[in-house]
Amino acid sequence: MNTSSIKTAAMLAIGDELLSGRTKDKNIGYLADLMTVAGIDLKEVRIVADEEDAIVEALNALRSRYDYVFTSGGIGPTHDDITADAVAKAFGVACIHDPEAMELLAAMYARRGIEFTEARQRMARMPEGSRHIPNPVSTAPGFIIGNVHVMAGVPQVFQAMISHVVGLLPTGAQVITRSITCPFGEGDIGTMLAAIQKAHPETSIGSYPHFDGTRFSTELLVRSRDLQAVSLAAEAVEAMVAELAAEKERVVMRDQGTGELA
Amino acid sequence: MNTSSIKTAAMLAIGDELLSGRTKDKNIGYLADLMTVAGIDLKEVRIVADEEDAIVEALNALRSRYDYVFTSGGIGPTHDDITADAVAKAFGVACIHDPEAMELLAAMYARRGIEFTEARQRMARMPEGSRHIPNPVSTAPGFIIGNVHVMAGVPQVFQAMISHVVGLLPTGAQVITRSITCPFGEGDIGTMLAAIQKAHPETSIGSYPHFDGTRFSTELLVRSRDLQAVSLAAEAVEAMVAELAAEKERVVMRDQGTGELA
Numbered sequence: 001m002n003t004s005s006i007k008t009a010a011m012l013a014i015g016d017e018l019l020s021g022r023t024k025d026k027n028i029g030y031l032a033d034l035m036t037v038a039g040i041d042l043k044e045v046r047i048v049a050d051e052e053d054a055i056v057e058a059l060n061a062l063r064s065r066y067d068y069v070f071t072s073g074g075i076g077p078t079h080d081d082i083t084a085d086a087v088a089k090a091f092g093v094a095c096i097h098d099p100e101a102m103e104l105l106a107a108m109y110a111r112r113g114i115e116f117t118e119a120r121q122r123m124a125r126m127p128e129g130s131r132h133i134p135n136p137v138s139t140a141p142g143f144i145i146g147n148v149h150v151m152a153g154v155p156q157v158f159q160a161m162i163s164h165v166v167g168l169l170p171t172g173a174q175v176i177t178r179s180i181t182c183p184f185g186e187g188d189i190g191t192m193l194a195a196i197q198k199a200h201p202e203t204s205i206g207s208y209p210h211f212d213g214t215r216f217s218t219e220l221l222v223r224s225r226d227l228q229a230v231s232l233a234a235e236a237v238e239a240m241v242a243e244l245a246a247e248k249e250r251v252v253m254r255d256q257g258t259g260e261l262a
Numbered sequence: 263m264n265t266s267s268i269k270t271a272a273m274l275a276i277g278d279e280l281l282s283g284r285t286k287d288k289n290i291g292y293l294a295d296l297m298t299v300a301g302i303d304l305k306e307v308r309i310v311a312d313e314e315d316a317i318v319e320a321l322n323a324l325r326s327r328y329d330y331v332f333t334s335g336g337i338g339p340t341h342d343d344i345t346a347d348a349v350a351k352a353f354g355v356a357c358i359h360d361p362e363a364m365e366l367l368a369a370m371y372a373r374r375g376i377e378f379t380e381a382r383q384r385m386a387r388m389p390e391g392s393r394h395i396p397n398p399v400s401t402a403p404g405f406i407i408g409n410v411h412v413m414a415g416v417p418q419v420f421q422a423m424i425s426h427v428v429g430l431l432p433t434g435a436q437v438i439t440r441s442i443t444c445p446f447g448e449g450d451i452g453t454m455l456a457a458i459q460k461a462h463p464e465t466s467i468g469s470y471p472h473f474d475g476t477r478f479s480t481e482l483l484v485r486s487r488d489l490q491a492v493s494l495a496a497e498a499v500e501a502m503v504a505e506l507a508a509e510k511e512r513v514v515m516r517d518q519g520t521g522e523l524a
Contacts, residue, residue, distance in 0.1 A: 016468055018290075018307075019294055019306075020294060020437075020485075021291055021293075021294030021295035021297070021298050024291040028309070031283075034283075035283070036283050042282070044281075044310055044316070046306065046308050047290070048305075048306055049306075058306075076448045077448045077449050078451070078452045078455055078456065079452070079467075079469075080469060081469075109449075114449070117450075117453055118452075119449055119453040119455075119456070138478065154472075154473050186340050187339050187379060187381055188379075188381075190379065190380075190382065190384065193340055193341060193381075194340065197342075198341075204278070205341075205342070207343075208285065211399065211400070211419070221279075
């Protein structure tokens, strides 16, 4: 497996409302699902406020470290929408009223008989040299500069934009995931699972506890870009779960003291 | 208003499952709500994978910058639970089987007649010198070292732990928020709202667009720790919305060409 061709990504979600709890983010999970399907490794997510310094610093850290950066939020027409300016500052270029975006927006508002105000013109702002990300929902485009993809925070618009963007990217080999439901808690399986992980280093085995209010169970995920490796590790995990179940059964039988065993 | 006493915080959510999309995080929004109620400013959130280097780096960046750091995830008994080790490494101290945690867990498993396996003992690991965060759900404690509060990722356990932790912290003056529902999109209000924000610099006025599938409306939030400042700015915003509504009404009347006006 050629791992050098695997692309990495980060997301930067921008908005005071995400940090105050007013808005519960829906874009991170959506992007994460999409990256998994596209075979791109999402490595990090950050959420920052609508503050220029915070955006610039986070963006520069992420864009130098990962192949792709995706941002959400802060590209609307109001005073707290400062993402375009912050991205321009991070790249050290001017933030302009993009002529093509101005035309698109002017035409759309003219059709609807709505004044193309100064505030609405803010939605055409982007760093000089950016390419557009189309917005089929409400016209105002997102933009791409370098490896940074700047999109709206409103989930319907974000989803439309990211779907377009993912279509532009060279996708990698998809990570194959096998899920094994395990009725036992992590304490029951931890030692054996660690041994299985050690024996199958080319896979990543994750253990995800679930608490139903009374007891813990676990979902076990075996992940790799190598199908055969996933199959072998998943078989070992399934055998472990079966063995544990059989053992628990023997303990119950013994404790109940059935006639045959007594 | 004495702003020097206002405490800042960051959250570090740890887990491959958050980045693959398998798990949609519920702890960030919960923490954000709690911080707002406690009057603590949540300034940044990061999500990283179960990778030691990524955890150490993010933790050191956040703990040096903010008053409090809260982490979720990676303190269970399986091999992919490496948060305790990573936190110890970030602080440059040993990661030990905490004697008090070992006692708590041993007693709990003894009561339930369950073997206290090596995997289960992993849940007693924490950086030397940590204090416990009680876990009323499943016993295994979280821990506090320096300004870092390390909690479980399972939402029920995270919520119990963070509620306890918030009770320990000196809380600040709460941010007062006034919400104004605005039936107009951001393009209608952007210029006027920017002027209001400029006239009320001691408040933070946020504009949150909502798209119902056909048209945009907006929720406007005025926030400050100063009640009078919030009231004055909110009045200005309400007056703006009322004026816009009246203007739209006049336009409709004119366009309909009523007898009186014709």
